[in-house]
Amino acid sequence: MRELVRFASLAPSSHNTQCWKFRVNERSIVIAPDLSRRCPAVDPDDHHLHVSLGCAVENLTHAALAAGLQAEVRKDLASPDDIAVNLEATKPSITPLFRAITERQCTRGDYDGKPISNDDLRRLERAGTGNGVRVMLLTERLAMENVLAYVIEANSAQMADAAFVAELKSWIRFSASEAQRSGDGLFSGTTGSPVLPRWLASPLMGLFFTPESENERYARQLRNSAGLAVFVSEANDRVHWIEAGRCYERFALQATTLGIRNAFVNQPVEVSALRPQFAAALGLGSQRPDLVVRFGRGPVMPLSMRRPVDAILG
Known part of the structure; x- marks a missing residue:
């Protein structure tokens, strides 16, 4: 479960604030906003913060599947700002998107200008x-x-x-x-x-x-x-x-x-x-x-x- 959290945390966030907290339960992981890492100047309505939570959720679903767990994503009824990811056993599947998690980056340099097919x-x-x-x-x-x-x-x-x-x-x-x-x-x-x-x-x-x-x-x-x-x-x-x-x-x-x-x-x-x-x-x-x-x-x-x-x- 800690390794699933690590993969989830490789998601992007505004200014790389990593504005999330994770709670690990026996069969689920809850992703919550870390409001101490808000960016009120650039993100006053917390739009980007919640986008970042979504990025972490997506990473988590691919990492869970690679570990033989099917992820079901839902809002946490106990706390509306939190996202609960329930995990059920399934056949493991290591997908290309999972393999890309550790390599993905926001590449802020120059590109070659060539068209994409x-x-x-x-x-x-x-x-x-x-x-x-x-x-x-x-x-x-x-x-x-x-x-x-x-x-x-x-x-x-x-x-x-x-x-x-x-x-x-x-x-x-x-x-x-x-x-x-x-x-x-x-x-x-x-x-x-x-x-x-x-x-x-x-x-x-x-x-x-x-x-x-x-x-x-x-x-x-x-x-x-x-x-x-x-x-x-x-x-x-x-x-x-x-x-x-x-x-x-x-x-x-x-x-x-x-x-x-x-x-x-x-x-x-x-x-x-x-x-x-x-x-x-x-x-x-x-x-x-x-x-x-x-x-x-x-x-x-x-x-x-x-x-x-x-x-x-x-």
Whole structure:
């Protein structure tokens, strides 16, 4: 059961906060939000937090099946924010998606700009579709440029928000030793940024981490991506946010099996004033755009750290 928890915790989370707690019972595992790891500046309604719980649930279902356990996912009636995963014995099945769990990463580097085959795009679309959640794959350059305009506008707004910048900075781990000690956060090495001690890197961040430099980086990286995936929920509630997380994680695991990298460019869905405009530009009506993800082929980056299992059991 501890090993199942470990696989579940390899899921992504905003700023790699690992905003979850796990309770292990005899025949079930309960996944609960760890509200002490909220990101109120970037995620004031806890949307991304619940998406992250969904990602962990998806990992858990594949790991359970590999261990000979069939997972049944339901809301915990005793605590509405929690997710109960009941486990029943079944024939073990080690799937490609399970094998991809330890290799999946949000690859924040440059991609090669080459197109993805239609067969692979169909696999990604199937993986990213769920119950009340669908994924839109945008591969035409004009459509991608239209999204880029929203990314830049939203990123500029975030960079002008002192609370957002302070929150982000608090989760950056500037050196390998700092990342290893904390077991969480955004290690500079995963983005190709210089790896320096905090006393040196923290003041330098203000010199190099500017709206202009970040917008230039996002423009370059979006333009060398093969496409964009926008995950869309039929309803704007926690059930659908969790489902969006499951759909994204399947998409990411499927992409990993195909040698396709991915990374979030979520700014247009994080800035609440821009999100309705972004949804309208995509023709979504009242549906909520949950996540924006660029994808393509490129080199592997260093993996993010994870906290030990004992730290996330509660």
